Amino acid sequence: xxxxxxxxxxxxxxxxxxxxxxxxxxxxxxxxxxxxxxxxxxxxxxxxxxxxxxxxxxxxxxxxxxxxxxxxxxxxxxxxxxxxxxxxxxxxxxxxxxxxxxxxxxxxxxxxxxxxxxxxxxxxxxxxxxxxxxxxxxxxxxxxxxxxxxxxxxxxxxxxxxxxxxxxxxxxxxxxxxxxxxxxxxxxxxxxxxxxxxxxxxxxxxxxxxxxxxxxxxxxxxxxxxxxxxxxxxxxxxxxxxxxxxxxxxxxxxxxxxxxxxxxxxxxxxxxxxxxxxxxxxxxxxxxxxxxxxxxxxxxxxxxxxxxxxxxxxxxxxxxxxxxxxxxxxxxxxxxxxxxxxxxxxxxxxxxxxxxxxxxxxxxxxxxxxxxxxxxxxxxxxxxxxxxxxxxxxxxxxxxxxxxxxxxxxxxxxxxxxxxxx
Ligand SMILES: *Cc1c(COP(=O)(O)O)cnc(C)c1O
Numbered sequence: 001x002x003x004x005x006x007x008x009x010x011x012x013x014x015x016x017x018x019x020x021x022x023x024x025x026x027x028x029x030x031x032x033x034x035x036x037x038x039x040x041x042x043x044x045x046x047x048x049x050x051x052x053x054x055x056x057x058x059x060x061x062x063x064x065x066x067x068x069x070x071x072x073x074x075x076x077x078x079x080x081x082x083x084x085x086x087x088x089x090x091x092x093x094x095x096x097x098x099x100x101x102x103x104x105x106x107x108x109x110x111x112x113x114x115x116x117x118x119x120x121x122x123x124x125x126x127x128x129x130x131x132x133x134x135x136x137x138x139x140x141x142x143x144x145x146x147x148x149x150x151x152x153x154x155x156x157x158x159x160x161x162x163x164x165x166x167x168x169x170x171x172x173x174x175x176x177x178x179x180x181x182x183x184x185x186x187x188x189x190x191x192x193x194x195x196x197x198x199x200x201x202x203x204x205x206x207x208x209x210x211x212x213x214x215x216x217x218x219x220x221x222x223x224x225x226x227x228x229x230x231x232x233x234x235x236x237x238x239x240x241x242x243x244x245x246x247x248x249x250x251x252x253x254x255x256x257x258x259x260x261x262x263x264x265x266x267x268x269x270x271x272x273x274x275x276x277x278x279x280x281x282x283x284x285x286x287x288x289x290x291x292x293x294x295x296x297x298x299x300x301x302x303x304x305x306x307x308x309x310x311x312x313x314x315x316x317x318x319x320x321x322x323x324x325x326x327x328x329x330x331x332x333x334x335x336x337x338x339x340x341x342x343x344x345x346x347x348x349x350x351x352x353x354x355x356x357x358x359x360x361x362x363x364x365x366x367x368x369x370x371x372x373x374x375x376x377x378x379x380x381x382x383x384x385x386x387x388x389x390x391x392x393x394x395x396x397x398x399x400x401x402x403x404x405x406x407x408x409x410x411x412x413x414x415x416x417x418x419x420x421x422x
Contacts, residue, residue, distance in 0.1 A: 023317030137192030217260025230272030273326030347371030
């Protein structure tokens with residue numbers, strides 16, 4: 001057998017492409033495709049093409065000021081303050097492309113979904129899924145999950161708006177598998193979906209019973225899990241030290257899909273740590289049905305959001321949690337915060353507790369550190385440039401350093417010194 005007849009391994013070929021700067025999972029796919037095509041030498045060209053297919057600044061020399069394929073109006077950036085992008089342009093063949101071809105597929109890869117679609121927020125994602133997959137049909141929901149997420153977003157009203165019929169099962173505190181089965185098998189029932197809604201912003205404790213997605217998947221109709229927070233993977237491979245203890249039992253996209261959910265919906269700007277967006281991820285045929293529904297056009301995001309979400313997705317694929325502001329701040333060691341608190345040189349260093357907020361992980365606290373200044377100085381701190389927003393507890397103003405960028409420590413120190421001066 002000649003040396004040249006033996007193809008390189010996928011891993012070796014992918015490693016040889018590291019210089020392209022693309023995340024490892026993308027390089028593995030490129031290497032696999034090159035080997036499958038019997039043309040390993042094409043790997044570098046394929047990697048370059050994959051890089052070029054990402055959303056990026058382009059120079060619009062068309063003279064068309066609002067070019068549809070270049071994201072219409074230019075956005076802030078570049079030398080003279082504005083730039084176009086390849087939002088709907090395929091740089092490979094010069095034809096019209098889809099804005100959904102980047103952030104969505106990258107996120108799908110990061111959570112093990114077949115396909116994903118990006119819309120404006122998670123509320124929009126839920127509305128779209130219900131309208132596209134359950135219009136004029138029954139949707140079974142536990143009475144314990146008929147929740148208000150916030151801002152008046154109430155599951156029964158959203159269901160009604162999307163043209164689906166709500167079938168409530170169980171009770172506020174206890175819903176069993178048999179309740180779901182009975183609703184699906186009831187005479188005249190036409191169940192399009194079973195909907196599971198994560199009670200993101202509150203907890204019911206005590207005499208409770210709920211049914212896990214894995215069990216619901218056996219009932220029959222596709223299970224849609226509105227997990228809300230956008231935790232991509234419970235194993236948090238983007239964090240060197242693994243899942244932090246405060247993550248508790250937050251449902252994650254990868255595990256919920258692996259457990260049998262046909263679709264998950266989640267926010268871009270909660271635990272995902274990206275821009276405001278909503279993601280529908282899961283079975284390719286169901287995501288495709290959502291993508292081709294007329295509402296998808298009304299709910300589509302623009303290039304600023306898709307560009308920021310693409311960067312977030314690439315960071316997950318690089319397993320680089322430090323590149324995602326939320327995860328970097330949330331996992332800073334308390335000792336580092338204590339050192340910064342001492343170095344501020346103003347106020348009294350104190351232990352405090354951060355929270356994730358945004359309607360996620362209610363009751364969960366992350367140990368933190370900051371400084372305290374006697375008295376309520378909130379108004380004076382807000383009046384500063386840049387404004388400083390602080391908490392007051394028992395007549396003491398507390399600044400938690402976990403959420404302060406280290407580059408702003410000097411500014412915070414000056415602000416506290418100014419307001420604390422007698
Ligand atoms: C936060 C949340 C929503 C709403 O998400 P937005 O992105 O703010 O629209 C919907 N469902 C669940 C379970 C949530 O936690």
